[in-house]
Amino acid sequence: MATTVVMEALSPTMEEGRIVKWSKAVGDAVKTGETLAEVETDKAVMEIVARADGQLLKQLVAEGATVPVGEAVGVIGAPGESVATTAPAAPAKKPSAVSSQPSAVSSQPSAVSPQPSAVSSQPSAVSPQPVPPVAPADATRVVRASPLAKRLAKERGVDLKLVQGSGPGGRVIMRDLEGAVAVTAPRASAPAPIGGGAPYRDVPLTQIRKTIAKRLGASLGPIPHFFLTAEVDMERAAEARAALNQQLGDQQGKISVNDILLKATALALVKHGACNAWWQEDHIRYWNEVHLGMAVAVEDGLITPVIRNTDRKSLLDIGAEARELAGRARERRLKPEEYTGSTFSVSNLGMFEIDQFTAVINPPEAGILAVGTMAAKPVAVDGQVVVRRRLRMTMSCDHRVIDGATGAAFLKTLKQMLENPLAMLL
Amino acid sequence: MPTITYRDALNQALREEMQRDPNVFLMGEEVGLYQGAYKVSRGLLEEFGAKRIVDTPIAELGFAGIGVGAAMGGLRPVVEFMTWNFAVLALDQIVNSAAKMLYMSGGQIPIPIVFRGPNGAALQLSSQHSQAWESWLSHIPGLKVVAPATPYDAKGLLKAAIRDNNPVIVLEGEMLYNNKGEVPEGEIVVPIGQAEVKREGAHVTLICHSKTVSIALKAAEQLATQDIAAEVIDLRTLRPLDDATILRSVAKTNRVVVVEEGWPQCGVGAQVVDLIQREAFDQLDAPVLRVTQADVPMPYNKQLERLAKPSAEKVVTAARRVLYLD
Numbered sequence: 170m171a172t173t174v175v176m177e178a179l180s181p182t183m184e185e186g187r188i189v190k191w192s193k194a195v196g197d198a199v200k201t202g203e204t205l206a207e208v209e210t211d212k213a214v215m216e217i218v219a220r221a222d223g224q225l226l227k228q229l230v231a232e233g234a235t236v237p238v239g240e241a242v243g244v245i246g247a248p249g250e251s252v253a254t255t256a257p258a259a260p261a262k263k264p265s266a267v268s269s270q271p272s273a274v275s276s277q278p279s280a281v282s283p284q285p286s287a288v289s290s291q292p293s294a295v296s297p298q299p300v301p302p303v304a305p306a307d308a309t310r311v312v313r314a315s316p317l318a319k320r321l322a323k324e325r326g327v328d329l330k331l332v333q334g335s336g337p338g339g340r341v342i343m344r345d346l347e348g349a350v351a352v353t354a355p356r357a358s359a360p361a362p363i364g365g366g367a368p369y370r371d372v373p374l375t376q377i378r379k380t381i382a383k384r385l386g387a388s389l390g391p392i393p394h395f396f397l398t399a400e401v402d403m404e405r406a407a408e409a410r411a412a413l414n415q416q417l418g419d420q421q422g423k424i425s426v427n428d429i430l431l432k433a434t435a436l437a438l439v440k441h442g443a444c445n446a447w448w449q450e451d452h453i454r455y456w457n458e459v460h461l462g463m464a465v466a467v468e469d470g471l472i473t474p475v476i477r478n479t480d481r482k483s484l485l486d487i488g489a490e491a492r493e494l495a496g497r498a499r500e501r502r503l504k505p506e507e508y509t510g511s512t513f514s515v516s517n518l519g520m521f522e523i524d525q526f527t528a529v530i531n532p533p534e535a536g537i538l539a540v541g542t543m544a545a546k547p548v549a550v551d552g553q554v555v556v557r558r559r560l561r562m563t564m565s566c567d568h569r570v571i572d573g574a575t576g577a578a579f580l581k582t583l584k585q586m587l588e589n590p591l592a593m594l595l
Numbered sequence: 596m597p598t599i600t601y602r603d604a605l606n607q608a609l610r611e612e613m614q615r616d617p618n619v620f621l622m623g624e625e626v627g628l629y630q631g632a633y634k635v636s637r638g639l640l641e642e643f644g645a646k647r648i649v650d651t652p653i654a655e656l657g658f659a660g661i662g663v664g665a666a667m668g669g670l671r672p673v674v675e676f677m678t679w680n681f682a683v684l685a686l687d688q689i690v691n692s693a694a695k696m697l698y699m700s701g702g703q704i705p706i707p708i709v710f711r712g713p714n715g716a717a718l719q720l721s722s723q724h725s726q727a728w729e730s731w732l733s734h735i736p737g738l739k740v741v742a743p744a745t746p747y748d749a750k751g752l753l754k755a756a757i758r759d760n761n762p763v764i765v766l767e768g769e770m771l772y773n774n775k776g777e778v779p780e781g782e783i784v785v786p787i788g789q790a791e792v793k794r795e796g797a798h799v800t801l802i803c804h805s806k807t808v809s810i811a812l813k814a815a816e817q818l819a820t821q822d823i824a825a826e827v828i829d830l831r832t833l834r835p836l837d838d839a840t841i842l843r844s845v846a847k848t849n850r851v852v853v854v855e856e857g858w859p860q861c862g863v864g865a866q867v868v869d870l871i872q873r874e875a876f877d878q879l880d881a882p883v884l885r886v887t888q889a890d891v892p893m894p895y896n897k898q899l900e901r902l903a904k905p906s907a908e909k910v911v912t913a914a915r916r917v918l919y920l921d
Binding site for chain 1: 849876877878879880881919
């Protein structure tokens with residue numbers, strides 16, 4: 170029995186893909202998991218792998234051609250098998266080729282629910298291997314339910330997508346909810362300090378939070394931004410960097426100012442969990458892990474690769490990972506799980522000699538830090554004018570999540586860490 | 596407790612109210628010497644005399660207007676129409692005079708009048724004489740509309756109607772006049788605006804009034820044999836509707852069938868459905884269904900007439916559908 174190879178949705182937003190290169194020629198033997206072709210998606214160049222053993226019987230799409238997700242691109246079968254007899258595979262409308270919901274993480278119930286979005290909300294457990302598409306029909310189907318069933322599901326925390334409806338057209342009605350299990354986790358009432366346990370906690374919106382969200386959202390786009398700027402004395406950080414690099418000697422990899430900035434930001438976020446959060450429309454998700462997004466300019470745009478658990482990594486590791494991710498980002502070879510799931514982002518235009526700027530928040534994150542260039546300037550220290558290396562950084566905050574004082578407290582901690590790098594050891 | 600007919604219950608109400616208040620009088624075709632086409636006014640001419648039991652010519656618009664004038668002058672007329680099909684001729688007085696006078700006089704001229712008579716289809720009276728007028732009448736602000744289903748309610752609601760200081764429409768049923776029911780001796784007044792739960796049930800609510808109450812109760816009996824507990828609500832008053840009783844039942848059963856004798860378009864059931872979808876949307880497990888007369892003039896042919904009318908079988912079918920059983 171022949172197997173049709175289809176264009177898979179390799180990223181959450183992918184609607185079509187271009188076959189960059191066939192890795193297997195017609196007649197080549199293929200094994201499950203082997204790369205068949207390289208595909209350029211809207212974000213990166215990725216691979217389509219074989220879902221069956223056999224021989225590549227046919228390439229239905231030429232190199233360079235673009236086809237919509239779900240369309241057949243090739244056929245795998247037994248040698249000599251007639252392709253014409255092949256029944257077309259059901260097109261995968263929106264398969265999530267990338268596992269977004271790891272099975273191994275935590276007690277978060279969403280880990281077992283087939284969420285329609287393939288965006289990883291659980292970055293710590295992204296599957297390293299491509300996973301076959303999962304029930305796309307279920308993932309995308311519109312839930313039809315009686316008003317009563319909808320209300321009861323909401324009250325009981327039942328995900329209607331998981332309930333089989335017995336009414337006309339699959340409508341979920343009251344009797345279908347009998348025995349349905351709640352999937353909503355018990356909810357915490359306030360953000361807790363970062364560290365340990367579940368990767369995040371969801372906190373329902375209070376009335377004042379709802380009002381802030383509504384009123385500020387109406388005034389400035391969908392995300393009500395506000396900006397906080399601080400100038401940081403980088404003299405000691407720069408000295409520390411020089412000393413560390415001297416210590417490293419000729420070893421590969423040097424520590425950059427950016428690496429120090431990333432590490433300090435991550436550590437400051439650990440102390441200010443209120444800034445390490447996602448706006449989720451009807452609740453706020455406070456992350457207990459810090460995953461820093463790092464804005465990287467690419468040829469025709471911008472992408473934000475993610476350094477997972479930044480707070481727990483050494484400066485050397487952060488530096489190596491940042492360079493490696495940035496390199497692959499420029500080659501457009503990032504996997505979706507490498508540019509999704511960040512909890513906070515940093516954008517650094519220092520190398521362009523920008524004094525200061527404001528960055529646009531990368532939703533659903535609640536904040537982003539825009540870092541300007543480090544420059545020597547005269548400042549007053551202890552009543553004396555001296556020359557110090559300084560830089561300005563501006564935090565953009567989603568006011569629905571972060572209030573002025575909250576952001577300011579985070580920025581103050583960050584400033585203190587950079588001005589006294591030894592504090593990072595604490 | 597005495598068991599009496601619907602017609603005698605109405606007769607008691609008229610007699611008691613005329614004894615109680617000398618301003619109350621009855622007027623209409625054949626109400627005096629003939630004692631009423633349906634014998635509702637039996638014995639009243641003898642007891643109260645020709646001044647208070649007034650036979651009129653066959654001129655509905657005229658005597659309805661005289662009634663409105665008498666009410667303006669301080670009397671409390673009860674105007675009987677031989678059937679509501681004939682009262683269409685009098686609608687100008689009912690709608691434009693009786694219903695509007697209090698409003699247009701800035702509250703100076705109340706019209707304490709009752710318009711009453713049989714409403715809805717009887718048997719083989721054909722298209723022009725088999726009509727249910729409640730949606731026409733309950734459309735009008737300034738009117739109250741009651742439709743008693745039982746002898747008890749017939750007496751209690753007619754007494755309430757006569758005592759009300761506004762124009763009240765009393766819709767009786769030609770097929771109900773002979774029905775018997777328990778009516779206690781002495782004073783009973785059924786407040787206008789109160790529905791009654793005739794039968795309790797947890798699975799589906801059947802909302803009905805007047806003649807369709809017996810249809811709904813029969814359907815509830817049949818449903819009970821299928822282990823379906825139907826709640827039956829008799830609206831009794833169509834304007835103002837008893838929202839609270841309806842909504843309480845919807846919250847309990849989550850499924851509703853509305854039954855009425857009228858046509859579907861702009862019917863009483865449509866109004867009830869509007870209330871439910873607006874005020875109890877989140878309680879509904881199924882769309883509300885209606886059982887009405889077929890959307891055609893009433894056929895004369897006996898079999899076609901039977902098919903055109905609401906029936907217990909149709910109500911059972913609708914109830915099973917809102918329960919997703921069929």
